[in-house]
Amino acid sequence: MKKLLFIILAVGGATWWFKDPTVSVASSDVSFGYVVKYSGNAGRGDTLPMLVALHGNGDTAKHFYETALDQINVPARIILIKGPLSHGGGDAWPWTAADFARYGEPINEAIASLALKYPTVGKPVLLGFSGGGMMAYYQAIKHGDSYSYIFPVSGQLSNALLGDTSFRRGAKVYAFHGTKDNVISISGGREAINILRANGALVKLTEFDGDHHGIFTNMKTRITQAVEQKLTSLN
Numbered sequence: 001m002k003k004l005l006f007i008i009l010a011v012g013g014a015t016w017w018f019k020d021p022t023v024s025v026a027s028s029d030v031s032f033g034y035v036v037k038y039s040g041n042a043g044r045g046d047t048l049p050m051l052v053a054l055h056g057n058g059d060t061a062k063h064f065y066e067t068a069l070d071q072i073n074v075p076a077r078i079i080l081i082k083g084p085l086s087h088g089g090g091d092a093w094p095w096t097a098a099d100f101a102r103y104g105e106p107i108n109e110a111i112a113s114l115a116l117k118y119p120t121v122g123k124p125v126l127l128g129f130s131g132g133g134m135m136a137y138y139q140a141i142k143h144g145d146s147y148s149y150i151f152p153v154s155g156q157l158s159n160a161l162l163g164d165t166s167f168r169r170g171a172k173v174y175a176f177h178g179t180k181d182n183v184i185s186i187s188g189g190r191e192a193i194n195i196l197r198a199n200g201a202l203v204k205l206t207e208f209d210g211d212h213h214g215i216f217t218n219m220k221t222r223i224t225q226a227v228e229q230k231l232t233s234l235n
Helices: 002-018 061-069 097-117 131-142 186-198 220-233
Strands: 022-024 031-039 050-054 076-081 085-087 090-092 125-129 149-153 172-178 203-208
Touching (some): 031 097, 050 097, 050 131, 076 097, 131 186, 149 220, 186 203
Parallel strands (some): 149 172
């Protein structure tokens, strides 16, 4: 009986140990799972720049790191947040005005909590791809002052998704979008950029000859280098 109890406790303890952490938001019932990675020989106790990464819809946080962000070599703490919705066997980010209204503020609060939980240099850098890129654009418009730099990749946004007209500029925005993107058209990215510029944000859009998945293929090195440069500037 004692042996059986020990096995049960050991299995339960192992499950807890390997379970990804979550961050809760005090102002709502929303919580987000996340994965932590370290780059550039950095360690858990180091005070580091923070890169917050939002994967595409239908993907997972771990897979996004392994395929898009694994080449980052400068010291940083990489927080990969899991989308709060389900899609195609993976996780997803808001795609409707109602979802943005529900999750837009909580994700900003969650990132602020994570920046306090972990020893962080400066404000977080935010990167989002596809559905995560839409949330990155949303954060740039609604909560830009919470971040140092924002990198939306292959994302979009419109006034219809924004809801109210509140806007807090602050972060410099470096967007990337393929001209042959047949998942989220380049026109959607341009519309987001125009909204940002109309509200006084500092923003640069790099259009590249490629499709929706450039962050994994022909643009991976260039995007990695751009992110590394900004992370290094925070030290």
